[in-house]
Amino acid sequence: MGIKLFDSELKVMETLWKEGDLPAGEIAKILQKETGWNRNTTYTVIKKCMEKGAVERLEPKFTCRALISREDVQTYKTKELIDKMFDGSKQQFFTAFLSDNSLTEEEIRELKELVNRLK
Amino acid sequence: MLTRMSISGGILIFLILVLRFFTVQKLPKRLFVLLWDIALLRLLIPVSIPVRLPASHVTTAIRNAENSVLVLHGNEIPIAEASSGHFKIQNILFLLWLLGTAVWSVVFAYRYWKECGKIKEALPLSPKEENELRILARIPGWVSLKKSDQILTPVSFGFIHPRILLSSVIPVTDRTQLKYVLTHELAHVKRMDYLRKLMMAAAVCLHWWNPAVWVMQYLYSRDLELSCDEKVVSYYGEESKEEYALTLVALAQMKSSTYWFSCGFGKHAVKERIEAIMKFKKTTVLTLAVAVLLAGTAITVFAKSTTTENLNKENMESMVITPTEEVEKADSPELSDAAFVASLKEAVSNNKGARFSPKKAVSENEGSWGSVKYESIDDGQIPRTYLVTYNFKGKTGTYSGKAIYGLIDMDSGITFSMYTEDEKDSVYLRLDGDTITEITKEEYKKLVKENQKQEKEADE
Incomplete structure (x- = not known):
């Protein structure tokens, strides 16, 4: 199927694959040690995993269960990530026109020439 | 601001x-x-x-x-x-x-x-x-x-x-x-x-x-x-x-x-x-x-801009303070500074010993004249209004054309002093109800002292 996860989300999944079902609080404790995340950060990432359908939450104690296995996970390809983030920034209507967007190859060549000229 | x-x-x-x-x-x-x-x-x-x-x-x-x-x-x-x-x-x-x-x-x-x-x-x-x-x-x-x-x-x-x-x-x-x-x-x-x-x-x-x-x-x-x-x-x-x-x-x-x-x-x-x-x-x-x-x-x-800023701020404070209907009537922005001063002076002398009415500052530039309405509200009574003409530049007040140095309200016990360049030509004022009287410096000081004493006693 292929659910795409960020590294941070993958980190949560790895914990669940390794330890089995875990209450959210436990995950937070483990990841605090491993990554230095605070509780809220871990909870936010768990929530994102749930939104992507990678994790379900069971009562009691917000026990988290992995819904997918390692094989189901795809990481984003570099190009996808770039497009994803770049599109996000395009929507920033007010800064979009101010920020310099990606450079064309032509522009990059010009910049390199500029460096040489000013050398 | x-x-x-x-x-x-x-x-x-x-x-x-x-x-x-x-x-x-x-x-x-x-x-x-x-x-x-x-x-x-x-x-x-x-x-x-x-x-x-x-x-x-x-x-x-x-x-x-x-x-x-x-x-x-x-x-x-x-x-x-x-x-x-x-x-x-x-x-x-x-x-x-x-x-x-x-x-x-x-x-x-x-x-x-x-x-x-x-x-x-x-x-x-x-x-x-x-x-x-x-x-x-x-x-x-x-x-x-x-x-x-x-x-x-x-x-x-x-x-x-x-x-x-x-x-x-x-x-x-x-x-x-x-x-x-x-x-x-x-x-x-x-x-x-x-x-x-x-x-x-x-x-x-x-x-x-x-x-x-x-x-x-x-x-x-x-x-x-x-x-x-x-x-x-x-x-x-x-x-x-x-x-x-x-x-x-x-x-x-x-x-x-x-x-x-x-x-x-x-x-x-x-x-x-x-x-x-x-x-x-x-x-x-x-x-x-x-x-x-x-x-x-x-x-x-x-x-520099902060200093003028301060002045402007005060200026604006005084301006904002007098928004009553009466004020609006008295407000005529085309009036020249000199004419305004004259009309204020007239108003003050007409009101000598009588009830004070509020007027509004007209000109916005520094150094122009205006009047500020002071009201004291005590014991939930009807607010009383004082008129003092007001020079934004020097922060002086005038009464009948003379600079006010000190003012004491006998009922509320509120005193206030204004800054004047020359104390000699300034007046001290005493307010009893709607009546205003000129007093000497000595009298003023005595009243202020008594006033403070009374306050102390009241506190004790």
């Missing part, structure tokens, strides 16, 4: 803009950051400490303070019942401003929250890798170093727990490039540029209607980058210029998303940055002198 802050800030921004346009590639970039800092403070600090003031001004200021206490005390009611058209417009404008500020605050807070989330999710590097990089760019222990696949170019973020994030999407593999990039980000951290961006965002929220402030936000973050580039080149020496410039080109090839709060790498106007790097020269005595001169000028402008 905010308007004045915004306008004087705007003027400063404009001046820096002009300077930047002509000299950006010639002067040290740090200077521009300093100038922007001054402009930022101008936009954010409502009342700042005047740098130097002659003694007489200080006395005036103190007396003014006394007066304002009274003014504020006596005028709660008129403000509440403000009903004239002029004030309606002001209210609408104020509400509009408030709305805009609220909207922008929400927009910025949302962006901040989003960025914060992304950055907090960053993952640690492997201990070996982290150690290597720390040594490579001399990153101290209090700055944490992490990696993230949610950013494309390296960023620095945070103030109390600063962190530098590397992108794991597009890793910078070249050691030399990495060294430059990290040094650049470290410079941001050490200079607390993150805090600058936060404050700038606050200024934009408050001054959202001022285009100059938006322009400043854009150029400020651009100059922060230039200034950190400068740091890198001066740190590694001029031989590093070319390498560093090429690093920028390499990083610019990656499309970068725009961050509002984090200090990103390889974002702004690469061309300008490259030019600045390649033209970098060690600071010469001449540029230093120019820089000091400019900074000094800017600071002076800053101090």
